[in-house]
Amino acid sequence: MNLAKVDNMLSLDDMRFSAPEGAEVEIAFQNVTKRFGDLVAVDDLSLDIHKGALVALLGKTGCGKSTMFNMISGLMAPTDGRVEVMGHSPFREFDWYRGKMAIVFQSDRLLPWRSAVKNVELGLETLGLSAAERTERALYWLNALGLKGHENDYPHALSGGMRQRVSISRAFATDAPLLLCDEPFSALDEITSRRLRTEFARLVRENNKTAVFITHSIDEAFDIGDRIVVLKRPAEIALDLRMSADVSDVDRERIRDTIHDTLDA
Amino acid sequence: MNLAKVDNMLSLDDMRFSAPEGAEVEIAFQNVTKRFGDLVAVDDLSLDIHKGALVALLGKTGCGKSTMFNMISGLMAPTDGRVEVMGHSPFREFDWYRGKMAIVFQSDRLLPWRSAVKNVELGLETLGLSAAERTERALYWLNALGLKGHENDYPHALSGGMRQRVSISRAFATDAPLLLCDEPFSALDEITSRRLRTEFARLVRENNKTAVFITHSIDEAFDIGDRIVVLKRPAEIALDLRMSADVSDVDRERIRDTIHDTLDA
Amino acid sequence: QDALTDVSIVVFGPPSLGAFLPPIIESQNFDEAHGLSITFEQRTPDAYAAQFNSGEFKVGGSAALLTVGLAEARGVEATYLFNLFDYWGAVVTTRDDVQSLGDLAGKDLAAATGTTNYQMFRWLAAQQGVDLSSVTAVNTAPPGLVGYAMADRAAAVQLWEPAFTSLSAQNDAIRSIDLNIKGAWSEFAGSEKIPYLGVAAHRDWVAENPEAVEALYAAYSDAAKFVMENPEEAAAIIAGDGTDDVRKNYTTLIKQNDRLGLNVAMAADMQEEIRSVYKVGVELDYLPAMPTDATIYGASGE
Amino acid sequence: MSDIASDRQSYADSVFDTVRWAFWLAAPFVLIAAAWQVASLFFPPFLFPSLIDVFARVWDILTTWSQFSSVLATAMRILGGLAGAFLLGAVLGVAITNSRMADRLLTPTLTFFQGIPALSWVVFAIIWFHGVEFRIIFIMVMTTLPAFTFQVVGALRGMDKDLLEMVMSFRPSRWKFFTAMVLPAVLPEVITAWKVNLGNASRVVVVAELVGSSGGVGYQLLQQQQLFDMAGALAWTLQLVFFVLLFQWILSQFEQFAFRYRSKSERS
Amino acid sequence: MSDIASDRQSYADSVFDTVRWAFWLAAPFVLIAAAWQVASLFFPPFLFPSLIDVFARVWDILTTWSQFSSVLATAMRILGGLAGAFLLGAVLGVAITNSRMADRLLTPTLTFFQGIPALSWVVFAIIWFHGVEFRIIFIMVMTTLPAFTFQVVGALRGMDKDLLEMVMSFRPSRWKFFTAMVLPAVLPEVITAWKVNLGNASRVVVVAELVGSSGGVGYQLLQQQQLFDMAGALAWTLQLVFFVLLFQWILSQFEQFAFRYRSKSERS
Ligand SMILES: Nc1ncnc2c1ncn2[C@@H]1O[C@H](COP(=O)(O)OP(=O)(O)OP(=O)(O)O)[C@@H](O)[C@H]1O
Ligand SMILES: Nc1ncnc2c1ncn2[C@@H]1O[C@H](COP(=O)(O)OP(=O)(O)OP(=O)(O)O)[C@@H](O)[C@H]1O
C-alpha cells in the first residue's frame, strides 16, 4: 500500500491532514457508496470537509470525483451511507440550499439560448435580485474573467476557454458560501489559469467561503489548496494532506513524487 | 516586440524554426484572415507545416487556435488568403480528404446515441472496412486508452476524461496521415496524460504522420513537440521555435520564460 | 343471346333513398332481364356530385331533380331520364310548445340547409305563410340531424326518409308537424306528384344509347314493382348486413308509400310537374334561371 | 462624384433587393396559380373556374361584412381551439413526463381519443352540450389535444439532462425553472407543433362547423359545394388558406427572432 | 428450505408484477368505460347504448371476414398514406433545409396546401384522378404531407451543429452522413411526428374513404351514423381506436428501444 510507504516518511506523516480544533464540518461523507448498476463509482467513502477550507481533489480519470460532486450538490443520491452538507441532506432537502452553493461543472453547460451575460445572470435570478443588480454583477464577473466585449455573444460564438470562463463567472457571481469547481481552469492557457487560480484562492479566503476543486494539475493543487485529497479508484481516500506556505520546496518535490506514485498504482 | 527580445538571446535565435531542406509542405497558410462579423479571429497569418512534423500550437485562450483548425479541416473557409493542405483546398475539395485527416475536437463531441465502441467505429465506417475489422480496431484503441470494460457504455455514463479518451480513440483509429488535436489531454490526470502524450508522439513519429496539437501546457509542448508555434491574439505568429532532445535544461527554462512573457504581453 | 350492354351508375350509399332499388335490381337480375349489365357505385353526396358532374359517370341513380337543373346552369349537360321517388320531407319535434310551423318563430330548427329537400321545405313553409327568417336555421350534416332530434338539442328538426322511420322507431316522443305537402302542391301544380329523385344521364351518353334508357327504365320499374309486392323480402335485401332493427324499419317504410313516395315514371310523362318543381327552384333563388327542356328527357315542349 | 455614384449604386441595390424579395415572396403563389390555369385548359370551367371569377368572389367576401365576419368567426374558432388545446396539452404533457401514473393513465386515454374521427366528436358534441360555440371549441380541443400533448411530451423527454441539472443546481423556483430551462428548450418543438396543428385545426374546423353554426367558412364552403359553385367553394377555401398563410408567417417571424442564438455551420 | 421459500417468494413477486402490469394496462380503458356507463345513467339508451351491445357489435365486426376486411383495408390506407407522406416529407424537408430556393418555394406551397380542407381535397382527387385507392392515398398524402415536412424541417434545423461538423470531418458519403448523424438526431421528432400524424391520418381516412370505396371504416361509420345506430357507430369508431392504440403501442416499444441511450436525471 502506498499509504504505508507514506507513513515511513517523516515529513509526510507530519503533513497528514487532521481536523483543526473546533472547526465546523461543512461537508460530511459517512461511509458513502455510489453504484451505477454493477459499477462501483464511490466505495465506502468517509470524508469531512471543514468550513473555510480550500480542498483540492486529485484522482485518476474516472475515479468518481464528479460523482462525489453530484452527491454534494444533491443531483444524485448515494446508494449507501450519508452525505451531509451544512447539516442537511442535499438530495432530500434540495431547495434548502438555494443561494448556498455554486458549481462549476466539468463541461461548461452554458444555455445555448442565452448570451454570455444572461448565462451568468441565471444563478442570480433565483436570488431575488433586481434586474439592474443582476446585470451589474454579471458584467463585473465577466469583466474580471477577461470577457469584456463578449458579454452579448451567444455561447456558440465563444472559444472553449471563453465558455469555461463564462461558466466560472456564473458560479462565482452567486456569491455562495460553498463553491464546487470541477476542473475549472483546465481549458485555459497557463497565464490565464494561474491568474485565475490565485484570484480564486483570494476570493475564497477573504470571504471565508468553503471550496472544493477538482484538478488534474498537482501544481494547481499545491498552489492554492490548503488540503489535498488524493483518491484511488473507486473513490476511496489514498492520501489526505495539509498544505501550507511553510512547506519547503524539497518537501513539495517529495510529496509530488508520492502523489505520483499513488496515482500510478 | 517580444520577437526582438528573443533575437537578442543567442540560444533562442539558434532555435528559431527554419524549414528543413527539401521538406514537403503539408499545411500552408498564406496571408489568412478570418473574421466573424467585426471580430478578427485570425489576422494575415502565414505558416507552413511540413510533412512528418509534430507541431505544438500555444496561445492565449480565444486567440484563434480552434479557428485555425476549423480552416485546416475544411469546416470553415478563410475570409481572406488561402489555406492549402496536401496541395488541395480543404474547404472547396472537402471530400478529397476522406481518410486523410483525423481531428480530436476541443470538446469530446461524442454521438450520444452510440456506445463508446460505436463512436470509435464512426470514422472507420467511412473507410470501407468490414464490420469485424472496424470493431477490432475500435476495441484495440479503446483498450490502448484504458477504457476496457466501458466499450459498450453510452457517453452519458462515462466520466469527462473517459469521454475525452473515446474521442481520441475515434481520431486515432482512422490511422490518417494528418492528425489535428485540440487540447487532447486536457481533461486527464497527469499520469494518464503523460503516458498518452508519449504514445501519441511515438505513434506520429513511427508512422511518419504529420500532427498539429493545441495545448495549454508548455511542458506538454516541450515534451513532444519538435516545433512550437506561439500565437498572439488575433492569431498571428509570435514565436516559432524548433525543439529537440539536445536542448539543455537551462535553455528550456529560458525558453519557457520567453514563452511566458510572450503569452503575458 | 345478345351481349349485355354495360352501364355503370353512380348512386348514393345507404341509407339514402337512392340506395333502395339498386340492390333489388342486382339481386333479382332485373338488369340482365333487359339486356343490361349494370354496376352500381355507391358514393356520398359530395362525391356523387363531383363524379357525376365531371362526367366520370355518365349515369347517376340518385339525381335530385333540382340539382339536375342547377348543374345545367353550371354548364353540365345532363338530362333527367325518369323519376323514382316523389318528394317527402318532415319537421319533427318533441316539444309541446311546437305544434305547427308557425310556433317555430324565434326558435331554432336544425336542418341540412344545402340540400334540395330543405329547399322544397322552404317553399312549403312559405305556402303556409310561415316566415322562415324568424327561425334560426342551424345547419348540420345529415348524421348530426338525428342526433339533434334524439338529444332534443333544437326546437325542431327538418329531415326525410329513411332517417325519419329509424328515428321514430327509436324515440316514441317524436312528433311530426303537418306540412300539407300534397295540398300545397296540388294547389300550385295541379298534380299530387312532386318529382324529386330519379335517374339522370349526360346528354351525349343518352344520344348514343337511346335503347339503354328504355332498358334502364324497365329494370327500375320491375324493381319498384318487386318492392311493393314483397316488402319483407325487399327490406331484407336493402338492409344487407344491417341489423334486424334496420330491416324492420325498411319494411315499415315500404308499407307506407305515402312517405316513401316510390313513383317510377318517365320524365316525359311528368313534364308539367317537373317544370313546376323548376319554378319553385327559381322562386327560391336556388336556381339562377329556368332550366331548358333539354334537362327533361323526351320533353315535347310546351 | 464617386460618393454620389455609390449612393446611386446602393439605391439601385436596395430597389433590386426589394424586387427580388417580392419576387421570391410571390413565386410560389404564381406557380400555383399558373398550374391552375394550365389545368383549366384541360377541364371544363365548372370544375376549374377561371381565376378571375374566383378572385372576384374573394374580393366579394373580403369586402362584404356579413361574409367577412364568417371568416373572422372561423379564424377565432381555430385560434381559440388551438390555444385551449395547447394550454391543456402543455399541462398534460408536463404531468405525463413527471408522473409515471399520469403517463400510464393519460397516454392511452389520449391515444384512444386520437382514434375517434371528427365526425364522431361532432355527434358527441351535439348530444352532450348546448351552445354552438362551445361545441365547436370542444371538438377543436378534443381533436388537437393529443397532438399537442404528444409533442410536448416528446420535447420534454428530449431535453438535455446536463443543462437541466445545471439549472436545477441553482435551486430555481418551479416558475423560474420553467421559464429559464423548460420553455426555451422545448420552444422549437412547440413552434413546430403549432405549425402542424394549425393545418389540422383549420381542417377540423370545417367539420366542427357542421355541428350547427349558421356562419363560418366551413358552413359556407359546404353550401357552395352543394350548389356546385366551384368558384365560390374555391373562394371560401382560399379564405382558410389566407388565414393559415398569415398565421404561419407570424410563426416564422417569431421563429427567426427566437432562434437567433442557433449557430450555422459554414459547411452545407 | 430457505431456498424453496425464496423461490416461492420470487414466484409470488412475479405473479404480483404481472397483475400490476395488467392492472395499469387496463386502468385507462376501464376508466373510460366506467365514465361511459355513468353517462348512460343520465342519458337515454339510444344516445349511450350499453357497452354490452357495443361489444357484441365489435365482436361481430372482428369475426365476420367481410367486415373485418374493411378494418384491414382502412388500416392499410392509413399506413400507406402515412408512409407516402413521410417519405415525401423527408425528401422535401431535406430540400428545404439545404436549399434556400426550395425553402422559399416549398414552404409557402405546403402552407397553402395545409389550409385546404380534406373535403376540398376529396373533390380535387375525384376530378384529377381515377382509381379509388389512388385517390384515397392522394388525399391522405396531401393532408399529412405538410405536417411531416414541417416536423422534419424543425428537427433538421434543431440538429447539434458541433456533432454535425464532427461527423462531417470524417467526410462520410451522403448515405453514411444520413444514417450516422441525421437519422438518429431527428429520430425523436420523427417518432413524435408519426404519433401525431397517426391520429390525423385516422381522422382524414374517414373523409377520404368517401371518395368512393364501398368498404372501409369511414364508409361503415358514416352509414351507421346516418342510420343513427349508435352501437354500430361506436363499434366502428372503436375499430379505428384499436388500430391507433395498436400502432402507438408499437411506436412506443420502438421508442423505448431507440432511446435507451438517453440519460435520466436522478432528480425529478
Ligand atoms: N450516470 C452514470 N451512469 C453510469 N455510470 C456512471 C455515471 N456517471 C459516472 N459513471 C461512472 O462512474 C465512474 C466515475 O465517474 P466520474 O464522472 O465520477 O469520474 P471522474 O472522477 O469525474 O473522472 P474524470 O476525471 O475523467 O472526470 C466512471 O467509471 C463512470 O463510467
Ligand atoms: N462561430 C463563431 N462565431 C463568431 N465568433 C467566433 C466563432 N468561433 C470563434 N469565434 C471567436 O473567434 C475568436 C477565436 O476563437 P477560437 O475558438 O479560435 O479560440 P481558441 O484559440 O481556440 O481559444 P481557446 O483556447 O479558448 O479554445 C474568439 O474571440 C471567438 O469569440
Ligand SMILES: [Mg+2]
Ligand atoms: Mg469528472
Ligand SMILES: [Mg+2]
Ligand atoms: Mg479552442
